[in-house]
Amino acid sequence: MATYHDKLKQLDHTYLWHPFTQMQEWMGEEPVIISRGDGHYLVDDHGRKYLDGVSSLWCNVHGHRKKELDDALKEQIDRLAHSTFLGLSHVPGINLAQQLIEIAPKGLQRVFYSDSGATAVEIAMKMAVQYWQLKGDSQRTQIASLAESYHGDTVGSMSLGFSETFHRFHKSLLFPVLRLRPPHLFRYYQGMSEAEALAAAIQDAREKLAEHGSTLAALVMEPLMQGAAGMWAQPVEYLRAMSELCRSHGILFILDEVATGFGRTGKMFACDHAGVTPDILCVAKGITGGYLPLAATLTTEEVFAAFLGEYQEFKTFFHGHTYTGNPLGCAVAIANLELFVKENIVENMQPRIAALRQRLHDEFLPLGHVSDIRQWGYMIGIELVDDKAGRKSYPAAKRIGHQVILEARKRSVMIRPLGDVIVLMPPLSIADSELTTLLDVVHDCIVTVTGN
Ligand SMILES: Cc1ncc(COP(=O)(O)O)c(C=O)c1O
CATH class of the missing domain: 3.90.1150.10 (Aspartate Aminotransferase, domain 1)
Structure with missing residues (x-):
């Protein structure tokens, strides 16, 4: 007689398509x-x-089924599972924003929610490009990123983080991005010492930004560790140098801390190791302790203020998702941040x-x-x-x-x-x-x- 497992396996193999999974192989293996x-x-x-x-x-x-996180979720579900954040607010969304700003690098002041790492990055890019147009610097429309970076699987984030293996079939959908060569010794700087590779990577960025700086809206990078590229580490000096180069060319500096944020690198945020504050910070993954899909794009008052005006000026940031700032996610994220302190x-x-x-x-x-x-x-x-x-x-x-x-x-x-x-x-x-x-x-x- 077929077991419950056999039944589930048959249903999985009949109805599902798993992400980043060769399904031919999957269907030949025991799930x-x-x-x-x-x-x-x-x-x-x-x-x-x-x-x-x-x-x-x-x-x-x-860990899984952490009592404090479970309790926060249960309490919130007894109040409200979801209500839109478009033109409305809610209690956990407000409280979480305040707590995020308290722990974020100094200078970040505004929180824009979404629901995944990829959307947090899309929002950052759209904010940056719109910011420059609102400021009247309308030639700043290009984005720079690190070669082989990964920022998610929506079309904008794929454009940023192009990988031949992952994205070769979707090239026609992607927009061009200026790619800087990170200090990854074995891919780009074979035969060099780490110090030489660092100097060469900084030089590469310096030259490219000197040429294209005035048309760049932003540089987006994964600080200290390019995760999905294969865990490509960078020294702190590289992060500092990129921050300084962006400042000197007037380019917005966007850090994608979707993977590195919330303690993963040994400080709350990777940029804390370098003492730098980006103009825009993208977070997701660990924000809810790994419980629910919630993400946030944090920015400065300077960027935020550029979007203010009368409605009919249409400076509004016209972006949002149905589940933006979901209250269950926010409530569990607050409990997550409390646990960081308590434990x-x-x-x-x-x-x-x-x-x-x-x-x-x-x-x-x-x-x-x-x-x-x-x-x-x-x-x-x-x-x-x-x-x-x-x-x-x-x-x-x-x-x-x-x-x-x-x-x-x-x-x-x-x-x-x-x-x-x-x-x-x-x-x-x-x-x-x-x-x-x-x-x-x-x-x-x-x-x-x-x-x-
Ligand atoms: C640095 C980085 N950015 C963005 C993403 C995309 O996040 P999500 O899968 O939540 O869209 C990831 C996912 O691994 C990531 O590592």
Whole structure:
């Protein structure tokens, strides 16, 4: 007799199309069907527990079914599940905005809500382009971004973060963007030292901005770590240099902290490491502790003020979504921010970040097929290559990264790679023993799959 799992599997295979998933492969494999969460674990429909090693796609902060977050949600649902933010306001939306501004880099003053990282970035771009037109600087219509950056999957954010693998079929839809070459040693600056690569990357930006600066509305970048590119880390100096270059060319500086925000890099925001304030800051993922789709685009009073005027001047920012600022999301986001304080989340991470760095350096880096490890806080990429000395990748068909995660799954750890880069992104509240398990298992899986 068919089990409940068999039934679910058949329905999944009949009706669903999963994101970023080769469905031919998916339909040939046994699906893991998650039925509940428990702290830092996901539990499947057979009752099997998996350590959530990538925070459910980089968004979980305090674990699953965290009492304070559950309670906040239940309380809010007894008041109001949803009401529009277009021409109306609501209590959790107002309170969250105040709290976001309190923790955000100094100088940011206004919060515009949406519902995903991609929309937060779209809004930032539209704000920037409209801002310059309202200011009368109407030639500033272009956007600059970092090569291979990722900002989401809407058409504007795809234009910003073009990747040949992801977007080659959609080129016709995308608008041109000026691309700066980030200081990623192995892709762009082979044979250089880190300091030389940094200098070369800053020079690349300097030259491109000197040529195009006056037509640029904004530079958009992922600060300190280009996540989906494969965890490409940048030194703090690069972030500072980009901020200064934008200032000197009068370009708006937009930081996409969708992945790096809310403690992920070891400070509340990645830009706190560099002491820089962007003109526009995009946040999502961890804003609700990983519970609900909510995002925000924060900006300065200077940008905001440019949009003020009589209605008939039509300076209004005509942008919004049905679920903009959803009250349930806002209520859980407030509880999330309270937990950061109550549980000293960012402080407690510090010794663990150092211990992680040590173990990665001592035990992973010497492995014969680990060519590089990049870390900012709890954001880690372990790059696997076929030939370490020549830094030659594995053939794509070998799916080495995928094999490692399948091995990890057998050992009850859930991770997800970026090609052959193994990503570790544990929930920020993960316990020492669980971190140890995560590293032990991933080490074992890399050795099993790569053969050393
Ligand atoms: C830096 C960055 N920006 C934007 C996004 C898109 O966020 P969302 O998937 O919520 O649209 C992501 C998602 O991983 C991201 O890493």
